Amino acid sequence: MKQTTDFVKMKNNGEKIAMLTAYDFPAAKQAEKAGVDMILVGDSLGMVVLGYDSTIPVTMSDMIHHAKAVKRGAANTFIVVDMPFMSYHLSTKDTLINACQLIQETGAQAVKVEGGDEVIDQIEALTKAGIPVVAHLGLTPQSVAVLGGYKVQGKNAAAALKLLEDAKKCETAGAFAIVLECVPQQLAKEVTSALNIPTIGIGAGPHADGQVLVYHDVLTYGVDRVPKFVKRYLNSEEMMEEGLRAYVKEVKGGLFPEAQHSFNMKEEELLSLYGGK
Numbered sequence: 001m002k003q004t005t006d007f008v009k010m011k012n013n014g015e016k017i018a019m020l021t022a023y024d025f026p027a028a029k030q031a032e033k034a035g036v037d038m039i040l041v042g043d044s045l046g047m048v049v050l051g052y053d054s055t056i057p058v059t060m061s062d063m064i065h066h067a068k069a070v071k072r073g074a075a076n077t078f079i080v081v082d083m084p085f086m087s088y089h090l091s092t093k094d095t096l097i098n099a100c101q102l103i104q105e106t107g108a109q110a111v112k113v114e115g116g117d118e119v120i121d122q123i124e125a126l127t128k129a130g131i132p133v134v135a136h137l138g139l140t141p142q143s144v145a146v147l148g149g150y151k152v153q154g155k156n157a158a159a160a161l162k163l164l165e166d167a168k169k170c171e172t173a174g175a176f177a178i179v180l181e182c183v184p185q186q187l188a189k190e191v192t193s194a195l196n197i198p199t200i201g202i203g204a205g206p207h208a209d210g211q212v213l214v215y216h217d218v219l220t221y222g223v224d225r226v227p228k229f230v231k232r233y234l235n236s237e238e239m240m241e242e243g244l245r246a247y248v249k250e251v252k253g254g255l256f257p258e259a260q261h262s263f264n265m266k267e268e269e270l271l272s273l274y275g276g277k
């Protein structure tokens with residue numbers, strides 16, 4: 001199992017960090033087998049596996065339910081769990097109680113919070129309490145209603161400078177890594193070289209210390225539209241649909257099940273069953 005300090009070492013050695021989301025047992029097993037460095041139980045699960053149109057309806061119990069399954073599937077991989085909407089804004093005390101629950105009940109290694117300056121006290125309090133924190137800057141989907149849509153952030157000089165300053169504050173507050181979502185690659189490069197902790201990009205170009213993508217986007221599984229920054233490595237949906245159509249066709253045609261899928265009674269039991277008739 002890697003530790004937070006190993007990710008800093010990877011940055012210093014120029015070794016890229018491969019992160020992937022996972023929301024359940026089979027995906028976690030696959031991620032671990034594929035050699036993913038860090039699994040994110042993202043609140044994107046609300047959109048990708050629960051069918052909501054944003055991450056806002058996702059609750060603490062949703063996150064715990066899914067993170068437990070991920071942990072069972074990837075016991076030897078570093079797991080980060082997203083703190084869901086409003087679970088780290090009411091007070092520092094509520095933030096600590098919620099993060100404690102996420103860590104203790106799921107066995108995950110770290111939590112992730114969206115925001116910079118606005119949540120700096122929470123990042124500091126969590127770190128002081130012994131809970132490793134990943135910060136998340138740029139496009140922060142829990143604020144989609146305030147941002148006015150899923151748009152690229154930090155495009156003008158003022159916004160870029162603000163993001164850079166926020167990133168430095170997150171590092172100072174104790175975050176051990178920062179996710180940069182949907183920002184120009186030039187800004188991600190600048191942030192990456194200004195920080196000692198690793199940056200993990202999603203839609204942030206090639207200069208971040210690592211990359212993260214959503215499992216269902218990478219494999220094309222149940223997602224109708226994917227953001228521009230996604231590379232689809234496989235069309236699993238096509239393969240799955242083919243398999244399912246064949247199953248339905250064989251059931252309807254009486255072709256499944258065959259002898260090898262069926263169980264038998266012994267001859268003598270049959271005789272006794274029908275004996276005398």
Ligand SMILES: Nc1nc(=O)c2c([nH]1)NC[C@@H]1CN(c3ccc(C(=O)N[C@@H](CCC(=O)O)C(=O)O)cc3)CN21
Binds near residue numbers: 044047141217226227
């Ligand atoms: N399947 C999935 N993948 C994700 O990466 C993801 C989610 N869901 N849900 C939570 C957030 C939302 N994310 C999103 C969603 C849409 C865009 C998007 O459509 N962006 C536009 C860019 C718009 C602009 O130019 O400003 C695009 O064309 O990609 C980006 C990030 C990233 N996260």
Ligand SMILES: CC(C)C(=O)C(=O)O
Binds near residue numbers: 021212
């Ligand atoms: C897109 C990543 C960074 C995330 O926060 C999520 O999957 O919820």
Ligand SMILES: [Mg+2]
Binds near residue numbers: 043055082
């Ligand atoms: Mg998230």
